Amino acid sequence: MSFSIGQNFRLTVYGQSHAAAIGVIIDGLPAGINFPHQAIQSALERRRPGKQTWTSRRSESDLFEIKSGIVAGKTCGAPICLEIVNHDKRSKDYAQHDHLPRPSHADYPAYVKYQGHHDIRGGGHFSGRMTAPIVMAGSLANNLLIEEGIHINSHIYAISDIKDQTIDPVQPDLDSLAQVKEKNFPVLNDDQGLAMQAAILAAKEEKDSVGGQVETVVTGLPVGLGQPLYDSCEAKLAHAMFGIPAIRGIEFGTGFAASLMRGSQHNDPYYLDTDQTIKTSTNHHGGVIGGLTTGMPLIMRVAIKPTSSIGQSQQTVNLDQSCHQELTIQGRHDPCIVPRVVPVIESMTAICLLDLLIMAGKFPV
Amino acid sequence: MSFSIGQNFRLTVYGQSHAAAIGVIIDGLPAGINFPHQAIQSALERRRPGKQTWTSRRSESDLFEIKSGIVAGKTCGAPICLEIVNHDKRSKDYAQHDHLPRPSHADYPAYVKYQGHHDIRGGGHFSGRMTAPIVMAGSLANNLLIEEGIHINSHIYAISDIKDQTIDPVQPDLDSLAQVKEKNFPVLNDDQGLAMQAAILAAKEEKDSVGGQVETVVTGLPVGLGQPLYDSCEAKLAHAMFGIPAIRGIEFGTGFAASLMRGSQHNDPYYLDTDQTIKTSTNHHGGVIGGLTTGMPLIMRVAIKPTSSIGQSQQTVNLDQSCHQELTIQGRHDPCIVPRVVPVIESMTAICLLDLLIMAGKFPV
Amino acid sequence: MSFSIGQNFRLTVYGQSHAAAIGVIIDGLPAGINFPHQAIQSALERRRPGKQTWTSRRSESDLFEIKSGIVAGKTCGAPICLEIVNHDKRSKDYAQHDHLPRPSHADYPAYVKYQGHHDIRGGGHFSGRMTAPIVMAGSLANNLLIEEGIHINSHIYAISDIKDQTIDPVQPDLDSLAQVKEKNFPVLNDDQGLAMQAAILAAKEEKDSVGGQVETVVTGLPVGLGQPLYDSCEAKLAHAMFGIPAIRGIEFGTGFAASLMRGSQHNDPYYLDTDQTIKTSTNHHGGVIGGLTTGMPLIMRVAIKPTSSIGQSQQTVNLDQSCHQELTIQGRHDPCIVPRVVPVIESMTAICLLDLLIMAGKFPV
Amino acid sequence: MSFSIGQNFRLTVYGQSHAAAIGVIIDGLPAGINFPHQAIQSALERRRPGKQTWTSRRSESDLFEIKSGIVAGKTCGAPICLEIVNHDKRSKDYAQHDHLPRPSHADYPAYVKYQGHHDIRGGGHFSGRMTAPIVMAGSLANNLLIEEGIHINSHIYAISDIKDQTIDPVQPDLDSLAQVKEKNFPVLNDDQGLAMQAAILAAKEEKDSVGGQVETVVTGLPVGLGQPLYDSCEAKLAHAMFGIPAIRGIEFGTGFAASLMRGSQHNDPYYLDTDQTIKTSTNHHGGVIGGLTTGMPLIMRVAIKPTSSIGQSQQTVNLDQSCHQELTIQGRHDPCIVPRVVPVIESMTAICLLDLLIMAGKFPV
Structure with missing residues (x-):
């Protein structure tokens, strides 16, 4: 069903x-696992609105509650339900959108699909707020992956055409990547980060918005993870990423640029490392061949569109009166959501990889 | 499971x-549907190897047999099993690969995953040959979509850096696209097509290979198709596409380039067409917003890597002796698989969209 | 996953x-459906403990809250989350059971499965309390079935060897069955009901418990509902019923007694009714042949074991000290759960049938 | 989907x-497993028609072919496709049934469901012949269970009211049960077996049929197998068993008779065996409490209706002319299918238990 994801480690979101x-039911973990309360709250904090000049001013504490599944700080085998109460709801801001669909939002197709019965307030269940449950489940998954020596790190790869420092796909600098997680603006090169923030604020000044790209690197994966065909690493990750609002493209390794290369350039030759492990001297495949991990770093980039809500006047259609109408969106919105999407992408990655590990019998259930 | 895809229209492939x-079980169609024997055989012909100078010389007639599910030319409600017998198998060509993994093939991660028990002959179940069952199921699905007025058309968008003519995302020229299906080399602009073929042959001469991109346009979709979050149009299509070997990236609408735009440019304004239907004057979203179709053409591009099998000597590791070794691949292979992937992508698209239509109650079961 | 059930109408329970x-997420309903708040609360009331002399004295108001999915009294297309807060928890009653497993409870196998980390308080997620979420979802489903003219009615078929009045499987008396729903003790023949209650109280007096059987009749189903083989009506219903604690057997139509009959007796001959509909003159199949509904009343009986918790001293093993030990269960428990299981069985039946109707395209989504 | 069963060990049948x-796709086994060709063929032989005076005279050799998934006698990680070609088809025998539905067969509800397009020949996909694929998959699963020390044995518990010798549910005589597998008529007590066969032949003489019951005992299961609620052992087994044609009821342990007992009788007290393992001194639960195995023998009984096809004249309705008509069934049919169902039940049991073992991480994938 469309609000559930995963096969052996499975989430169902609501709200x-x-x-x-809003909340999430998590099914598939063994009993006796330590529940990382603080790690989950910290991950939520990374995603939370209202912290920066360039984020929405919606003020949510995003403190979560445990409804079930945890006894004495450990999983007990029952489904885990984690919930966040919605506090700061200015629903009247949205009154006009039931007949004036906002361009680039789901308003119009949802109006047709649900025959006008969908929840227009704050985007209803199409809202980016639905990614908070993902972050809760994802940071729980991530905690387990870390114990298995698997590390997921992301950085803002680009805001508009301003790019962050490049990551070496063969030997990524893990120390630098780990530091990125602690930063308010998650980039490797802080000078580029300042330029990106300037671009965001410039767009905000002009009541406009900007998009960008996020790059994710996963290290420590065993060789051969993933299944052929429809449970391949890429299939599962791509499926999950397109469940995040605003994502418009995904690529693995060299990705779209691979289509410009010759086979002799793109093929990654095998060699024996000094410790006798088999590696590839390049990593154009981004750590995945034939849907299976190669043991090299898994590398993935996603493209994020500019925020749909902008303060400028836009043209739309009045659904009640079947006529054109100008629309100026009120309410609170981010001029750029890329920084806040970073922990969501890491969470989704953790969810997919833990699911594949359990499926492969490599995680004790 | 990893060899099945779809929820309400569901395939399971084998071989x-x-x-x-090799074959496919198709489940989920109502009884009484005409079985398009000729359309399926024609679609297989588009994918078949051995036809062009730039395709593999493996000679397979790819004639399929009906094992079950069809009575008197119509579906009978039982699962449909369609099968192709493998004839031209030169398995000895592959004898060396059990200990010499080919770069860019699944050989090495599969060796680890299956502890050496996988079928190395012809790539086993990682072979591109596993897309023939997809084409059978997909052309069956496509036939049903055509009856609903839904048309799926693809063209080679690029081979290396040589691009085909651009499609208007708002008003695609359907006549031209329909003609592409009849061509041996499926491009809109035949001059560009000749340049692309020259590039393929040039690579072949140098025992090398090239990649490219395929663009797909779907027209006639109802508004509001798809589900929020994890059964969104993009999630389902991306999941399916990454089940096709050699695909490295996918984007919808303006895709990765959307990350370079401002919201005021990327947002698609609504307007009333002369027939009072609601449309968008641009189509940067490629016909999908919030996971739901907007009624505008659905537009998707995938990146395909250069063929992994090349005739040049490559470096690999001897798995038995744990030492470096040069490898020169024998056997038959395409210097470019992009043209043969086109009907596979169309098939996968048809499979996903029919599944979503059934899920939405818009197709009688 | 083990806490979810259904394919197109799908529940996930937690708590x-x-x-x-405790609560339930309901996915798969279209938007715009009236939410039957009062009907759900009434159904919960039928299942609620603490009402009768023969039920547990746990005092729960079982008032539920809507967490998501309902806007202005109608479904909005988002998943529906309904929750009941647990108030009356006397967890100290259960302190001894972490090392003294109660006979006939899940304590011991759960101890092994969860390595001692399961929630022993009140039976944790094995508790009959987990059926309250089922009743919420089921009465929502039931409300929709009623609008389609489908009626689900159950009665206590037997307590120990005391049987209720027989239902005519060909022409059940629907008026009498409808009245049963309003009764505190849901039987057709109230004299038999009094005898049953006396048997329950007699067992209670002796710190013992009794079991029984529940019979369910569904009328108004279309012909041909259900799928062959693994989504047959019986397969889906049986699967769901064995998710209810304490159920030990299920049979359809004449059931186990059919094994004693000859084919000439058991076969249900077809005839044309006065309104030209096709019926069977007997209904040994209980309205289902080959997994599909025949249009005759669907008839199902389940066997319910005597309550596991009894006040008598019982022999068990001390898990900590690996020695035998006598156990006397404290806490509150029903001497017979059969009456409280009746609404749960009706709910599960409604859930399965609505799922099959949606699957068959006979319910608008 | 309705032709697939299992989550981690998953079958899809066709034909x-x-x-x-007819055939089956088997997904979910690791690579490197020995393929038990002979064991599968032997299991098919147990189910095969045409061997006894009391079985159908349809003459099928039921030799199966491997289509995929096996290389050098071992699984290779690809889906396993096993197929049996149908040889002895006397399709003309069935010509009348497209308008004269046979009582107790799926003909009429299938006619409505499939609007007349279903395959009436031999019962189409509702035929008992669809259990042959199950036997192939099941004997493969069974072979793996035996290696884990898990043994599944069944016997004919009753034909009509003639009962076989009782099995001790606490300490079943495994030697006797193992011998039953080798018998043409699988009972413990051969005298009772002769009486049962006489009853079958007596029914045959009178152009009639008889039903019966099959009892299954599984030993060697680990404690704690199964999941709570909807993937409980009983839920999964019952789901699977009702996918076998002609099954009308299922019960575990003492089953329906448990409803007649008091808790003090039915509860199974725990004790420490001489080897310090925890056991129950009675086994009324049939080895399953709360959906989880207890380590005691798993005991299950199913009721099988008398064969639907009988040689006597029966009343039905002519679907074309909407009038009553007498029907005398031609063709070949068994006066009792109980003996042939025995290996099917064992196969289904093996399939479910292997699925649960993989799900629990207790079988290496």
Whole structure:
């Protein structure tokens, strides 16, 4: 079903932006696992709105509650339900959108699909707020992966055409990547980060928005993870990433640029490392061949569109009166959501990889 | 499971490149549907090897047999099993690969995953040959979509850096696209097509290979198709596409380039067409917003890597002796698989969209 | 996953007997459906403990809250989350069971499965309390079935060897069955009901418990509902029923007694009714042949074991000290759970049938 | 989907009684497993028609072919496709049934469901012949269970009211049960077996049929197998068993008779065996409590209806002319299918238990 993801480690999310609450049911973990309360709250904090000049001013503490599944700080085998109560709901801001669909939002297709019965307040269940449950489940998964020596790190690869420092796909600098997680603006090169933030604020000044790209690197994966065909690493990750609002493309390794290369350039030759492990001297495949991990770093980039909500006047259609109408969106919105998407992408990655590990019998259930 | 895809229209594929046969079980169609024998055989012909100078010389007639599910030319409600017997198997060509993994093939991660028990002949179940069952199921699905007024058309968007003519994302020229399906080399602009073929042959001369991109346009979709979050149009299509060997990236609408735009440029304004239908004056979203179709053409591009098998000597590791070794691949292979992937992508698209239509109750079951 | 059931109408339950809350996520309903708040609360009331002399004295108001999915009294297309907060938790009653497994409870196998980390308080997620979420989802489903003219009615078929009045499987008396729903003790023949209650109280007096059987009749089903083989009506219903604690057997139509009959007796001959509909003059199949509904009343009986918790001293093993030990269960428990299981069985039946209707395209999504 | 069963060990069956072939795709086994060709063929032989005076005279050799998934006698990680070609098809025998539905067969509800397009020859995909693929997959699964020390044994518990010798549910006589597998008529007590066969022949003489019950005992299961609620051992087994044609009821342990007992009788007290393992001194639960195995023998009984096809004249309705009509079934049919169902039940049991073992991480994938 469309609100569930995963096969052996499985999430079901619920809620709308302005419902009583949003939450997630997590099924598939063994009993006796330490519940990383603080790590989950910290991950939520990374995603939370209202912290920066360039984020929405919606003020949510995003403190979560455990509804079930945890006893004495450990999993007990029952499904884990984690919930965040929605506090700061200014639902009246959205009153006009039931007949004036916002360009680039789901308003119009949702109006047709749900025959006008969908929740328009704050984007309903199409809201980016629905990624908070993902972050809760993802940071729980991530904690388990770390114990297996698997590390997921992301950085803002680009805001508009301003790019961060490049990561070596063969030997990524893990120390630098680890530091990125602690930063308010998650880039490797802080000078480029300042330029990116300037671009975001410039767009905000002009009541406009900007997009960007996020790059993710996963190290420590065993060789041969993933299944052929429809449970391949790429299939599962791509499926999950397109469940995040605003994502418009995904590529692995050299990705789209691979289509410009010759086979002799793109093929990654095998060699024996000094410790006798088999590696590839290049990593154009981004750590995945035939859907299976190669043991090299898994590398993935996603493209994020500029925020749909902008303060400029836009043309739309009045659904009640079947006529054109100018629309100026009120409410609170981020001029750029890329920084806040970073922990969501890491969470989704953790969810998919833990699912594949359990499926492969490489994680004790 | 990893060899099945789809929820309400569901396929399960079986076989290996050099197994007795390859085939597909199709479940979820109502009884009484005409079985398009000729359309399926024609679609297989588009994918078949051995036809062009730039395709593999493996000679397979790819005639399929009906094992079950069809009575008097119509579906009977039982699962449909369609099978192709493998004839031209030169398995000895592959004898060395059990200990000499080919760069860019699944050989090495599969060796680890399956502890050496996988079928190395012809790539086993990682072979591109596993896409023939997809084409059978997909052309069956496509036939049903055509009856619903839904048309799926693809063209080679690029071979290396040589690009085909651009498609108007708002008003695609359907006549031109329909003609592409009849061409041996599926491009809109035949001059560009000749340049692309020259590039392929040049690579072949140098025992090398090239990659490219395929663009797909779907027209006639109802508004509001797809589900929020994990059964979104993009999630389902991306999942399916990464089940096709050699695909390295996917984007919808303006895709990765959207990350370079401002919201005021990327947002697609709504307007009322002369027939009072609601449309967008641009189509940067490629016909999908919030996971749901907008009624505008659905537009998707995938990146395909250069063929992994090349005739040049490559460096690899001897798995038995744990030492470096040069490898020169024998056997038959395409210097470019992009043209043969085109019907596979169309098939996968048809499979996903029919599944979503059934899920939405818009197709009678 | 083990806490989810259904394919197109799908539930995911969460909670434990003494967790903060228990609840259910419901996915798969179209938008715009009226939410039957009162019907759900009434159904919960039928299942609620603490009402009768023969039920547990645990005092729960079982008032539920809507967490998501409902806007202005209608479904909005988002997943529906309904929750009941657990109030009356006397967790100390259960302190001894972490090392003294109660006979006939899941304590011991759960101890092994979860390596001692499961929630022992109130039976944790094995508790009968986990059926309250089922009743919420089921009464929502039931409300929709009623609108389609499908009626689900159950009665206590037997307590120990005391049987209720027989239902005519060909022409059940629907008026009488409808009245049963309003009764505190749901039987057709109230004299038999009094005898049953006397048997329950007699067992209670002796610190013992009794079991029984529940019979369910569904009328108004279309012909041909269900799928062959693994989504047959019986397969889906049986699967769901064995998710209810304490159920030990299920049979359809004449059931186990059919094994004593000859084919000439058991076969149900077809005839044309006065309104030209095709019926069977007997209904040994209980309205299902080959997994598909025949249009005759669907008839199902389940066997319910005597309550596991009894006040008598029982022999068990001390898991900590690996020695035998006598156990006397404290806490509150029903001497017979059969009456409280009746609404749960009706709910599960409604859930399965709505799922099959949606799957068959006979319910608008 | 309705032709697939299992989550981690998953089957998809195809075919109809008179299609070109019947077969099964098996997904979820690791590579490197020995393929038990002979054991599978032997299991098919146990199910095969045409051997006894009391079985159908349809003459099928039921020799199977491997289509994929096996290389050098071992699994290779690709899906395993096993197929049986249908040879002895007397399709003309069935010509009348497209308008004269046979009582107790799926003909009429299938006619409505499939609007007349279903395959009537030999019962199409509702035929008992669809259990041959199950036996192939099941004996493969069973072979793996035996290596884990898990043994599944069944006997004919009753034909009509003639019962076989009782099995001790606490300490079943495994030697006797193992011998039953070798018998043409699988009972413990051969005298009772002769009486049962006489009853079958007596029914045959009178152009009639008889039903019966099959009891299954599984030993060697680990404690704690199964999941709570919807993947409980009983839920999964019951789901699977009702995918076998002609099954009308299922019960575990003392089953329906448990409803007549008091808790003090039915509860199984724990004790420490001489080897310090925890056991129960009675086994009314049939080895399953709360959906989880207890380590005691798993005991299950299913009720099988008398064969639907009988030689006597029966009343039905002519679907074309909407009038009553007498029907006398031609063709070949068993007066009792109980003996042939025995290996099917064992196969289904093996399939479910292997799935649960993989799900629990207790079988290496």
